[in-house]
Amino acid sequence: xxxxxxxxxxxxxxxxxxxxxxxxxxxxxxxxxxxxxxxxxxxxxxxxxxxxxxxxxxxxxxxxxx
Numbered sequence: 001x002x003x004x005x006x007x008x009x010x011x012x013x014x015x016x017x018x019x020x021x022x023x024x025x026x027x028x029x030x031x032x033x034x035x036x037x038x039x040x041x042x043x044x045x046x047x048x049x050x051x052x053x054x055x056x057x058x059x060x061x062x063x064x065x066x
Contacts, residue, residue, distance in 0.1 A: 012054070024041070
């Protein structure tokens, strides 16, 4: 049996800081911002807003696990 999740969160390539922190399993946005400053998490700036690409976050998780 195949399970599909029609959630908008799983279909959208761009995430907010809250969504990215949850996706990465981080305890807070502050922890996410610290990881961004250390260069561990890729981020894109759209004006003053920070957005995170799901595929890039997944690659960062894989490289951190290796």
